[in-house]
Structures are given as C-alpha cells and as structure tokens.
Amino acid sequence: MERERMLEELSTIVGKDNILSSETDRLLYGYDASLFRARPDCVVLPGSTEEVSRIVKFAQANGVHVVARGSGTNLSAGTVPTKGGIVIHFSRMNRILEIDVENQRVTVEPGVFTLTLKNQLARYGYVYQPDPASEKVSTLGGNFGENSGGPHCLKYGVTTNHILGAEVVLSDGEVIRVGGKALDQPGYDLTGLLVGSEGTLGIATKLILRIMPKPEGVKTMLAIYNSLVDAGKTVSAIIGDGIVPATLEMIDRLTIKAVEESIHAGFPLDAEAVLLIELDGLKDGMDRLAERIMEICRKNGVREVKVAKTEAERAQLWAGRKGAFGAVARLRPNYLVCDGTVPRTKLPEVLMKVMEVGKKYGLSIANVFHAGDGNLHPLILFDERNEEELRKVHLAGSEILKLCADAGGTISGEHGIGTEKKKEMLFVFTPRDISAMKKVKTAFDPEEVLNPGKVLPEVEA
Numbered sequence: 426m427e428r429e430r431m432l433e434e435l436s437t438i439v440g441k442d443n444i445l446s447s448e449t450d451r452l453l454y455g456y457d458a459s460l461f462r463a464r465p466d467c468v469v470l471p472g473s474t475e476e477v478s479r480i481v482k483f484a485q486a487n488g489v490h491v492v493a494r495g496s497g498t499n500l501s502a503g504t505v506p507t508k509g510g511i512v513i514h515f516s517r518m519n520r521i522l523e524i525d526v527e528n529q530r531v532t533v534e535p536g537v538f539t540l541t542l543k544n545q546l547a548r549y550g551y552v553y554q555p556d557p558a559s560e561k562v563s564t565l566g567g568n569f570g571e572n573s574g575g576p577h578c579l580k581y582g583v584t585t586n587h588i589l590g591a592e593v594v595l596s597d598g599e600v601i602r603v604g605g606k607a608l609d610q611p612g613y614d615l616t617g618l619l620v621g622s623e624g625t626l627g628i629a630t631k632l633i634l635r636i637m638p639k640p641e642g643v644k645t646m647l648a649i650y651n652s653l654v655d656a657g658k659t660v661s662a663i664i665g666d667g668i669v670p671a672t673l674e675m676i677d678r679l680t681i682k683a684v685e686e687s688i689h690a691g692f693p694l695d696a697e698a699v700l701l702i703e704l705d706g707l708k709d710g711m712d713r714l715a716e717r718i719m720e721i722c723r724k725n726g727v728r729e730v731k732v733a734k735t736e737a738e739r740a741q742l743w744a745g746r747k748g749a750f751g752a753v754a755r756l757r758p759n760y761l762v763c764d765g766t767v768p769r770t771k772l773p774e775v776l777m778k779v780m781e782v783g784k785k786y787g788l789s790i791a792n793v794f795h796a797g798d799g800n801l802h803p804l805i806l807f808d809e810r811n812e813e814e815l816r817k818v819h820l821a822g823s824e825i826l827k828l829c830a831d832a833g834g835t836i837s838g839e840h841g842i843g844t845e846k847k848k849e850m851l852f853v854f855t856p857r858d859i860s861a862m863k864k865v866k867t868a869f870d871p872e873e874v875l876n877p878g879k880v881l882p883e884v885e886a
Contacts, residue, residue, distance in 0.1 A: 426487045428466055435469055435511070438479045443470040443517070454494065454512045460761060460809070460818075461502035461844050465492065465512040472517045474592060474600060474630040481628065482598030484511055485874050492876050493624040495536065495564030498557075499571060500762055501843030503623045508877050515566050518630065521545055530589065530606050531634050535566025542634075551636045554581035557839070558747045569629050572621030574839035576672040576746065579797035580705075581637075583839060585620040592631035593619060596870035606633055618865070623841050624876040626869040642708035643671075644715050645733040647742060648700040648722045649693055653677060653792075655726035656698040657773035660796045662721045663702075664769055668714065673797030674701040679756065680749050680791040680804070687752035690745025691738075696728070700796065701746055749793040750804070757789065757806035761822050764840035765829030767799045778828050779803050786817040800838035801829065827852055847882040856884035 428446075435444055445454070445468040455464040466489070471477045484491045490510030497504055506512055515536035523532040526549050533542060539560035542553055556575035557563050563573065569591065574583040581587075590604030604616035619627055650656040656675055663673065676684070676699050681692045692699055702718060704711055719730045733739040753760055767775045776792065779801070783790035794802040805821055807814045826836045830852035837846060850859060862881055869875075 426489055431487070431489065431511075432467055434483060435467065435480065438483070439469055439471055439476055443472070444468070445470070445514075454497075454514065455506060457497040457499040457502060457504045459500055459502040459505065459843065459845050460759070460815075461505045461507070463505050463507045464509065465506040466509050468512045468514050470514050470517050474594065477513060477594045477628060477630050478598045478600055480511065480513060481594050481596065481874065485597055485872060488872075489874075490877050491628075491874055493535075493566070493570070493628045495567030495570075496538075496559070496562045498559040498563045499567065499843065500764065500840040501837070501845040503571065503841050503843030503876070503879055504567075505844060507844055507879075513628065515564060519564075522631065524549065525606070526551060526636075528606060529636050529638075531636055533565055533632050533634065535564060535569065535629050535632065537565050539563050539565060539568060546636055547639070550639050552639050553587065553634060553636050555584045555587055558750060560747075565632055565634070566629055569620055569632055570622070570624045571841040572839065574795065574800065576674050576701075576703075576795060578800075578839070579673055579795065580669050580671045585617060587635045588616060588620050588632060589635055590616060590633035591619065591629045593627040593629050595627050596872065596874040600630075601627075604633065621841070623843060623879055625866060625879055626875065628875065640671075640705035642704075642706065642711050643739070644704045644711055645739040645742060646702045646715065646718065647692070647731045647733075648702060648719075648727050649696045649729045649731070650698045650700070650726065651696065651728055652726060653698045653776055654773045656700055657776055657796070659700060659722055659725040659727065660772055661769045662725055663718055664797065666717070666721060668718060670702050670718070670797065671705040672701065672703040673795075674746055675699070675792065675794055675796035676701065676746065676749060677792040679789065680753065680793045683752040683755050683791065684745045684749055686755050688745050688748045690741050690748075692745055701742060746793070753791050753804055753806060756791065757808060759809045760791075760804040760806050761818050762840065763801065763803045763805065763822050763825045763829075764837045765801050765826050765834055766838035767801065767829050767832045767834035769797070769799045771832040771834070772796065772799060775801065775828055775832050775834075779825055782821050782824050782828070786821045788814070788817060788821055795838070798838070799834065801825075823849060842880045844879060847880065850880075850882050851884075859884045
C-alpha cells in the first residue's frame with residue numbers, strides 16, 4: 426500500500442499527532458533489546474480498544490502487517506517489524522482501570538509499566554508478583570506477550586500464573602474477552618494460549634491480573650562462593666531439601682565486576698559466584714528456615730553468608746541484581762543473552778559447558794540468572810562493529826541453547842522466541858509439532874497480519 430495514503434487513513438482513526446513516520450521515528454521503533462533491526466512504515470499510538478480494532482481492520486483490509494509494542498525491552502526480536510507495516514505503540518493506553526482489593530484483582534491497560542502497578546499496589550499492602558529485571562520500563566502488555574518471569578517466579582510462577590483474563594483484538598479487528606475475575610472459566614483456555622504468544626495471535630488491550638497481600642516478613646541473604654560449581658550444587662541442595670525460597674539468583678565473577686563498578690551493591694570482587702537468596706512469608710519460623718539454608722550452604726562450600734539487616738541493605742543487593750544486564754556494558758559494548766533453562770541438577774555441568782563454548786569461540790561470557798528454576802542467562806559479550814565476532818556470537822548462542830535442550834531443558838525460560846531463536850525451536854520440537862502450532866496461528870490469523878515471521882520456523886509438513 427502507498428505509504429502516504431496509509432498515513433492519511435490512519436490519521437482519521439487516531440489523529441495526526443498520534444502517528445510517527447519520520448526516518449528517525451522509524452529507526453527508533455525498528456529495534457528492541459535484541460541484535461535484530463528493521464523499519465516499520467509508521468508508528469501509531471492508539472488511545473482505546475476501539476482505535477486498536479480500527480487500525481487492525483484497516484491493516485487486514487489493505488494487506489499491511491501489524492506489530493504491537495510496549496517499551497521494546499524484548500530480548501529476542503519479538504517486537505522488531507521484520508516485514509515492515511504498522512507498529513502499534515501502547516504508551517497512551519497506560520491506565521490502571523481498577524484495583525479490586527477485596528477480590529485480589531486489578532484491571533489495567535497494556536501500556537502500564539510493571540513497576541508503576543507495583544508502586545500503586547504497595548499503598549494497599551498488595552503486590553503483583555512477576556518482577557522482570559526491566560520492570561521499571563517494561564509494560565504489562567509486553568509481559569503478557571512474552572510470558573515474562575523474574576526472580577520471584579521460582580515461588581510464584583511466571584506471568585501466565587497471574588493473568589486471569591484479557592480483552593483482545595483479533596487479526597480481523599474483532600474484539601473478544603477471554604477469562605475473567607473468577608477462577609476456572611468454562612470453555613477452552615484461550616487466556617493460557619494467548620499469554621506468551623508474542624502478539625502473533627491477538628493484541629491485548631485490557632488485562633485482569635491476580636494480586637496478593639504483601640508478605641509479612643522478608644529475609645535476604647548473600648551467599649559467597651569460591652567455586653561456581655559449589656554455588657550450583659547449593660541450588661539443587663536447597664530445593665532438594667523441600668525449601669522453596671522466594672528467589673534464588675546466581676551471579677558470577679565477571680558480572681560481579683561489572684555490577685560493582687557500576688552500582689556498588691556490596692558483592693565481593695574476589696568471589697567466583699554469589700547466590701542471592703530471599704525468603705518471604707510469615708515471620709514465625711523464618712529464622713529457622715534461614716538457618717537451615719545457611720547450613721546447606723556451609724555443606725556445599727560456601728565462604729560466607731551475609732544477611733541484609735535493613736531494608737536499605739536489601740534494596741542495595743537487589744539493585745545489583747536488577748542492574749546487572751545494564752552494568753555489563755562496562756565490559757563490552759554489546760551482549761547476546763541466551764535464555765535457556767535446564768533441570769536444576771544439571772546446573773553445574775551445563776555452566777561448565779557454557780564456559781567451554783566461550784573458550785571455543787574466544788568470547789567472554791558473563792552469567793547472571795534465575796538459578797532456582799534453572800533459567801540460565803549467559804551474556805555473550807562482544808562488539809557488533811566486529812563482523813567476525815558477531816558471527817561467532819550467533820554460533821555460540823545457538824550452541825549454548827543446544828546444550829540446554831540436550832540436558833533435558835528448553836531454549837527459553839521467559840524471553841520468548843521472536844526472530845532470534847526460531848531455528849532453535851527444532852532443538853525441542855519436531856517438524857510435526859511445529860506444523861500443529863502453525864495450525865493454531867492459521868486459525869487465529871489466516872492472513873498473517875499480526876507479527877508475521879515470529880516464533881515458528883518454516884518446516885515441511
């Protein structure tokens with residue numbers, strides 16, 4: 426479709442002030458936090474579900490692709506408009522519509538920042554548990570699309586465990602409602618299908634979320650190790666003892682160096698690894714449980730265990746963990762994060778193999794990840810201006826994901842597939858499996874309007 430006519434038609438839906446189409450705008454909305462780049466034809470900022478519906482109807486009628494976007498913190502090129510078209514940006518749809526404390530539910534628009542919701546809920550003594558490291562800027566619509574996790578997913582589950590319902594615009598512009606405030610909705614679980622579908626099946630315009638009372642007590646510990654393997658063994662031992670902490674995070678020496686230079690979180694520079702362990706719940710019995718965890722740490726070669734004595738000390742430790750991805754920019758200009766997941770018992774073995782991959786390709790790899798559920802985040806450090814190094818990075822990343830799959834794990838714990846990991850889907854699914862998923866995509870979006878070319882690789886049926 427001729428671009429100028431497209432802009433004119435879209436301006437009748439959202440107004441000229443809510444369309445971005447300059448070369449700079451198209452460049453800015455053509456990338457996310459991955460290594461991929463493309464350019465949309467334009468960016469549209471709707472203010473309501475009705476406007477989203479009209480935009481999608483227009484796109485379908487004119488053979489134009491649509492990509493829904495929040496803050497672009499996506500790490501697998503899920504929001505890169507690889508086939509051009511319209512980017513729908515939800516910055517205007519950013520209202521918290523209802524906080525229903527009595528029923529422990531909230532209703533929000535997709536452009537609400539995750540941390541904004543958390544701050545509002547804190548006034549009522551409640552919390553929304555999913556906590557991606559990018560929560561300051563990541564949107565709840567993006568969390569819905571990627572099925573985001575975070576440190577607290579060990580105990581509380583990922584986004585899908587906290588989405589109860591949604592209002593969704595389909596590929597023909599029709600608006601449906603799935604799920605709701607009540608549990609155990611009849612019919613097919615379309616909510617479960619849509620969460621994590623990366624905007625390929627529908628576009629969420631309202632979300633109904635589960636919230637929980639803020640825990641009565643919290644205890645945060647930093648376990649310091651001289652061996653990465655010992656830290657990995659401790660993770661399995663804690664879970665194997667029947668203890669499920671709220672969080673169980675691991676940070677290696679290279680990441681510690683970057684964090685301390687950037688944030689000064691109090692991580693020891695001479696440690697090979699640290700575990701950030703947090704308990705929450707009732708105060709009664711928490712000290713006993715913390716002592717049990719410290720005993721397990723000691724049995725597995727811990728050098729020292731520090732306990733945060735104040736909220737300020739706890740906040741500083743978490744600032745180090747959540748700022749880790751940004752901090753590694755001090756080491757190299759770019760990184761590729763591999764989001765594979767392995768059984769906890771395989772952590773020490775797979776971590777050693779990951780480091781061997783780095784040596785094989787001559788690449789530095791930093792590790793900071795959700796150890797409690799085996800969700801690795803090796804950060805392969807490089808400079809994208811070096812084409813040969815970039816080629817090696819892609820090879821190393823794929824090899825690491827194959828290690829995870831071969832260890833009985835999978836290729837993504839929370840960052841999605843997007844464009845980046847499509848071919849690696851065949852590490853964990855057969856062509857027949859992929860073909861079955863394509864039938865779902867075709868049923869929802871027969872004309873490939875919504876986020877085309879994502880998630881599923883091309884296979885012969």
